[in-house]
Amino acid sequence: MKEIETMSKAEWQVMRIIWTLGQATSKQVIEVLERKMDWKAATIKTLIIRLQKKDFLKADETSRPFIYKPLISEDSAISQSVNNLFDNLCCMKKGSAIKELIENSEISQSDISGIMQVLQEKQKTAPEEVECNCLEGDLV
């Protein structure tokens, strides 16, 4: 029954700063997001506190101001998050959803190559058709 703790849209913004910087003080996060998102400092503070409660962030309190560090890697967070979304989708539709994403995302040459590799692997064993499971059990 216990669901995995998830990151809200606003919390994502905070984590992105901290992942990108490796670690950060609240001041640093606030400076970026006040400008980028037009949020009030108080809002950003709330988000930092919630992220700590959710165990996505930890404050190093040995000196002041505290230094906030991620407890989860950006890659795992992304992984959890996209897989979680894809769980919502009809199996039959995942392929076109991926296509859509590729069309709408700017991706680098090396990412393209990497993806093509995976696709070539997949191709060896991929089924002709994927069955819809919308009316059946999800977790089978």
Next chain:
Amino acid sequence: MKEIETMSKAEWQVMRIIWTLGQATSKQVIEVLERKMDWKAATIKTLIIRLQKKDFLKADETSRPFIYKPLISEDSAISQSVNNLFDNLCCMKKGSAIKELIENSEISQSDISGIMQVLQEKQKTAPEEVECNCLEGDLV
């Protein structure tokens, strides 16, 4: 300021039934989801009502029981939803997120071909590197 109305995880399940069947009575939706998700009938009724309020569903009330029909196509819903999630991600990470999705999803031969096409197109103009925008304005 006004955000687009979004579908919650639970609401997705309801929509999937109705998309798959084309249209459905509440009884049909309830039968599937009671089994599939182990939800109470009352819960599913609530979701149907909320989906109507959000204009994702419309009841044809000319006869009883009502027949519920989607007001949004599955494809647009998916499109909105995946793009919305990807907006959260660092630009640099989108490529590997897509790779991850492909690895974890069962996709058909024809989807694979379709995706490869898009990739080949992309390859022609894709940059060597994508810049991280996590510390910059999002909507530039």
Next chain:
DNA sequence: ATATTTCGTTTACGGATGTAAACTGTATTT
């Protein structure tokens, strides 16, 4: 040492979400 600034914590509040019981109006059975 005191005043001021900075930064972390508490409290707030309306709307969304998961979850569901209770209520009510309509249809079907007896």
Next chain:
DNA sequence: AAATACAGTTTACATCCGTAAACGAAATAT
């Protein structure tokens, strides 16, 4: 027609989320 079953609507409630002000403790400046 009355009783029962079914389906649609209202109400409920705890938690999460976006958004932020207020408060209190620590550090810095005077």
